[in-house]
Amino acid sequence: MRGGLWLSAAVVLGVLAVACTTVTPSSTSDDMICTPGAYVFCRCADRTKGTKLCQDGRSFGQCAVNKEGDCGEVADPNTGKDVDGNGDIIPGQGDDDDDDDNEPSELDTCPGKTVSVPPGQTIKLEGDTSRAVNDRRGKPGGACAAAVDARDFVYHLIPSGSGKLEVQVTGKGALDPITYLRRTCDDENDQATCGPQSGTKVATMSTNVVTGRDYFLFIDGASGGSGEFSATVKLTTGSFCGDGKVDQGEACDDGNNVNGDGCNANCRAVDGNPASGGSCNAGHPLEIWKGQTVTGTGSTADYGNSLATPSQACELTGTNTYNDHIYKVTPRASGTLTVTLTAPPAPAQLKNLMLSAHDTCSANAPATKCANDRSAGGDETMTLAVTSGKTVFIAVDGGGISDNKGDYTITFKLP
Secondary structure, eight states: OHHHHHHHHHHHHHHHHHHHHHHSOSSOGGGOSSOTTOEEEEEETTSOEEEEEBSSSSOBOOOBBTTBSOOOEEOOTTTTOBBOTTSOBOSOSSTTOOTTTTSOOTTTSTTOEEEEEOTTOEEEEEEEGGGSBOOOOSOTTSTTTTTTSSOBEEEEEEESSOEEEEEEEEEOTTOOEEEEEESSTTOTTOEEEEEOOOSSSEEEEEEEEOTTOOEEEEEEESTTOOOEEEEEEEEEEOOOTTSSSOOTTOSOOOSSOOTTSSSOTTSSBOOSOOGGGGOTTTOEEEEEOTTEEEEEEEESTTSOOOOOOSOTTOOSSSOOOSOOEEEEEEESSOEEEEEEEEOOSSSSBOSSEEEEEESSOSTTOOOSEEEOOSOTTOOEEEEEEEOTTOOEEEEEEEOSSTTOOOEEEEEEEEO
């Protein structure tokens, strides 16, 4: 009887053991990544803060703002952190617990992240545009205008030398990069150069830059693509037209490559009417080298009467009251300078042409040379001896006809 009872107890213990093994769960609460029913932080595609619901401890609902809709979640180091009732990260959850982390990154807003670019060094940039904001593109109508739907980063480049800037961007994953350089961060039309989509996930570009000026490098993508990238930026110094320094063979250099502003894009012609052309304190600057001919188009109509001598008859005494355009000419060799003044076709031409040369520029500065020999509409030519490095002021004026002002063409030649 006792034996039977013992066997029955053993059987019962065995059954209980089997039963316990059967009902043991396959996982524990240690496997959970969040608290079911709680909301945690997430980052929306437009960089605003969002929250998402922990559904069963192992998965989440969609990232949303105010718990409604889907805001398109992007990666963020604070993802998964506990939030309060306002959706703000509860402090004390690690190094990145600032609830203002929803503010745009400096890479997302102008002027961008500042990067100094010294000559001769290769600067390396790395990042991931999938965490950026899509708000910029290349110049409309240009090769980089395709960067419309992709997220982008911006770097504020400050070169410490003048010369050639070379940029190469290599994309990874979904990023087929497009890169472009602006002179004004928020102006897509002020684009200096562009590195378009290549199809090889490598975009390159090069352009001349001037020391100390601001340039803005954009890392963008084609076909809406974003992702990781690595980029190199290198500056090689050297002189060029547009660096603000007049090099041998150049007639001028105003620091840009714009036609018609007084110094042409090739730095070899002086077309236009800069403010300096109407002032004895400055003068329209021009340098001329041995064997060089410099041409220019201009007008006296935009200026006043800075030089009151010579007279209308081109004498060395007396006054004239007509508008004048003043060139500040610096010869880079000694010799004989020949200046020829021609009137363009009617109706806006300077009707009666006059040239005068002055060692100094002031209202009553005497002329050392003058040309007013031809009748109305005729060309005028003046020759004068010049010394290397010694500035002479050449005035284009009018004489003999009432209200004599207008357009002209001028040539400076130093054989």
